[in-house]
Amino acid sequence: MVIYPQRLATMFHNSIILQSLLIWGTSLLMGGRPGLVSFGISCLGIILMLIFSICLPVVVAFALPHICPFPVPYVANPWLIIGLFGSPALLGAFIGQHIGFILLKRHLRSVYSRTKPGLAHNKMEYIIDLEAERWIFKSGFVQWLIVLILGTYFKVGSSYIALIWLVSPAFAYGFLEATLSPVRLPKQLKVVTLVLGLATPVVSSVGLVVRMADVIVGSVVRVDRNPGGLPHWLGNVIVSVAIAVVVCFMFVYLLSYVHISGDKKTLGLLLCISFGLSLALVSSGIAPAFTEDVARSVNVVHVVDTTGIDHEPLSYISLFSNTPGKLTKELVDLGDEEFSCGRNMTIDFVTFTMKYGCWSYKDSNTGWSKSEVPVLLVESDSVTGGARQTVISVDTKSSTRWSLRINKQEIEDFTIQVDSKKLVLPGDKTEVDGWHTIQFAGGKNSPRKFQLTLFWSSYGTHASAKGAKEAADLPFLLKLRTDVNRVTPKVAKVLEKLPQWCTPFGKSTSPYTLAFLTALHVNI
Known part of the structure; x- marks a missing residue:
């Protein structure tokens, strides 16, 4: 690992950027209008x-x-993304x-037909191919130069990667391929140029790419909070987008060959075979x-829900x-447990909302008692000096881990x-989507x-809501899960x-295997 200060990095990167701009500017001035058009088309090739x-x-x-x-079929075998998305x-x-x-060849063909009319057709086409190949190779410098400029401007610590991918191929090309003679005909790019130019960038980046892919794949299976x-x-x-961007930036020099x-x-056949084989394996x-x-x-989770108007416990499993996908495969083994699944099975677990899941009422009235149902009891409700104040007693019964939304x-x-003893003092409280969430976890004697x-x-809106709606339609004031x-x-x-x-796996916001839900409406 090489560590150097950001100030030194900024000076060094700015020096490389300035030199690159000067070299490109000089090259384009020497090439004139045809060179400027060729540069534009090669940049268009990068965009395409x-x-x-x-896509x-x-x-x-x-x-x-x-x-x-399963929607994400490569979790256990991340190498499959090479065939599924990389190919x-x-x-x-x-x-x-x-x-x-092809567009670049069309432009160069018109240029060479004017400037070198004496060349034989076959010879001209061969030279045009070589010239277009060189422009495609050099367009990779532009791509990484833009990344280096942006990384340096925003002070991104990993912009050294762009520096390596710009400097190493540029030196190899300048040492083995470049010529200052405007009349010299282009030659075919040497393989040694590619090998010397990409050896350092590939060695320094491949490990990072593999780790990045592992992190992304590991994250997409738990990114769904609800x-x-x-x-x-x-x-x-x-x-797929992450893999595509990596492919474009790492293979830009190789593809020009x-x-x-x-x-x-x-190449096309091998890529199609790789994709087809990977797709067959996962499907x-x-x-x-x-x-x-x-x-x-x-x-x-065994849920005992008392959020209804009559507060009668509703028990179900x-x-x-959090992993994307339906629970169809799991229900095959749970066939006789009478689960019903769908997006209409919504449950508000206070810290999150289950928007797709399965319910079963079968044999769900055992393992808990009504004495464990938490209580939200209004002790007093008064108005003093035009300000309303309500005191509510919260009894979590046997639970020492609970979540409350206000x-x-x-x-x-x-x-x-x-x-x-005050646990929460008055003062500014944060909110997300109009709610403030409190999570409490205590020991045995808490x-x-x-x-x-x-x-x-x-x-x-509580004043106008009292007589304007049915109680069932009123919003909740408090939501409690124990x-x-x-x-x-x-x-x-x-x-x-x-x-x-x-x-079985639960996040810090997930309920235990037995959860009680209760709530108060705003018309208390």
Whole structure:
């Protein structure tokens, strides 16, 4: 690892940027208008390369959820993204760059027909191919120069990567290929130029790319904070775009060698075979999406819900996962447990909302008692000097881990105290989507009874809401979830039947295996 100060890096990077701009400016001035047009077309080829390289794998990303049993079928085998997204990205990059190559040849053909009319047709076409190949190669310098300029301007620490990918190939090209003679005919790019130019950048970047792919794949299976809230294709699109960008930037120099070689059809065939083989592996299940070592996280929670108007407990078993995809495969092993799944099975767990999951009411009335249901009791409600203040007693019963949401559209401020000790003092409270969330986790002897004092906002809607709506339509003022670390008989039965590639896993915001839900409406 080489460490140097940002000030030195800025000076060094600015020096390289200035030298690169001077070299390019001098080269374009010597080339005149034809050189300027060739430069513009080669830059257009870079843009086309990015567009095509992103479009093809994105199409695959949208199709995967409809073809494979799981929307993200490469979690257990991340190497499959090479075939699923890397192959289409590389093919798209070559197609886009080849379109620029063809446009560049058309321009060079008109230039050479005017400046060198004595050349034989075959000789001219060969020279044009070589000249276009060189412009495509040099366009990679422009691509990395832009990245280096942006990284230096925004003081990005990893901009040294762009520096390596710019300087090393540029030195190799300048040492082995460049000539200052405007009349000298171009020669074919040497393979040694590619090898010397890419040796250092590839060695310094490949490890980072592999780690980046692992991190992205590991993140897309847990990016959905509200299970079922994000489209199934989103994770695939993120991975495919990241792979496409890496392919474009790392293969820009290599692809310039392919356009005039006889290996274009071979390259396309190999990429298609790689993609087809990877797709067959994931769609058939030969390469499973999850294994015992890389399991799918599934939450099995016994829910006792008293948020209804009559506050009568409604007991059921909920099944959901933060990993994208339906629970169809899991239900095969849970067939006799009578689960119903869908996006209408919404549950507000206070810290998040389950927007897709499964419910089962079968045998859900055992393992808990009504004495464990938390209580939100209004002790007093008064108006002093035009300001409304409400004191609510919160009893979490047997739970020492709970989450509470307070409606900040109605409540301006609040305090929480146990006996005479205040746990939350008055002051500015943050809010997300109009709610302030409190999470509490205590030990075995932590308090279970709290006093919540609410200071109502003068801009709230509670005054007009009292007589304007039915009670069922009124918004909640408080939402409380209490967690109990207990496995009820029905939950134990479900956990036992889950496939081996599933594992119970909960985030810090997830409920335990037994959760009680209760709430208060604004018309208290």
